[in-house]
Amino acid sequence: MxxxxxxxxxxxxxxxxxxxxxxxxxxxxxxxxxxxxxxxxxxxxxxxxxxxxxxxxxxxxxxxxxxxxxxxxxxxxxxxxxxxxxxxxxxxxxxxxxxxxxxxxxxxxxxxxxxSETADFPLDNPWVKKEIQWKAELAEKIAAQARAEADRLA
Structure with a gap:
């Protein structure tokens, strides 16, 4: 995909x-x-x-x-x-x-x-590794915000 x-x-x-x-x-x-x-x-x-x-x-x-x-x-x-x-x-x-x-x-x-996908870049690069971590943290933050919004609307 x-x-x-x-x-x-x-x-x-x-x-x-x-x-x-x-x-x-x-x-x-x-x-x-x-x-x-x-x-x-x-x-x-x-x-x-x-x-x-x-x-x-x-x-x-x-x-x-x-x-x-x-x-x-x-x-x-x-x-x-x-x-x-x-x-x-x-x-x-x-x-x-x-x-x-x-x-x-x-x-x-x-x-x-x-x-661009992460695989388009050298995976051993420290900044690419940081980017992967940042994306994971952002996904958790967005999920928490969505849950809070759903609770607020319920």
């Missing part, structure tokens, strides 16, 4: 088309919810999140020392990263099949990239 990140990118044209068509945001949420539910039922979705607008973000530019931080929105950007999914699938072909099913409109693109 391999993990793939599906990166949703929107353009100004996509934003204009959505506004022009007067698409109800509840309809978008419903369509994405159905797609996400399909991913979950298929057992391939590991994560998925939408992002807030660029006005809430910032860019760190490392072309100078110290790096320069610029608050959003980013007028020079032609495409904005709006959200992502991380899927665990059997092949690149399966990742393509899922990416083609995302309910997105004109002007939106999805970039698909394989997520």
């Amino acid at each position: 391999a993990r793939y990140m599906l990166i949703m990118r929107s353009t100004p044209e996509a934003e204009a088309a959505m506004a022009e068509q007067e698409i109800d945001f509840d309809q978008i949420i419903e369509e994405m919810g159905r797609f996400n539910e399909e991913l979950i039922k298929a057992g391939v979705m590991l994560a998925g999140e939408g992002l807030t607008g660029p006005e809430e973000g910032f860019v760190v530019d490392f072309n100078s020392d110290p790096p320069v931080v610029t608050d959003g929105p980013y007028t020079e950007a032609k495409e904005l990263f709006n959200g992502f999914w991380i899927l665990e699938v059997s092949s690149k072909e399966e990742a393509k099949q899922w990416a083609r099913k995302i309910p997105l409109g004109t002007g939106v693109k999805v970039e698909v990239r394989r997520v």
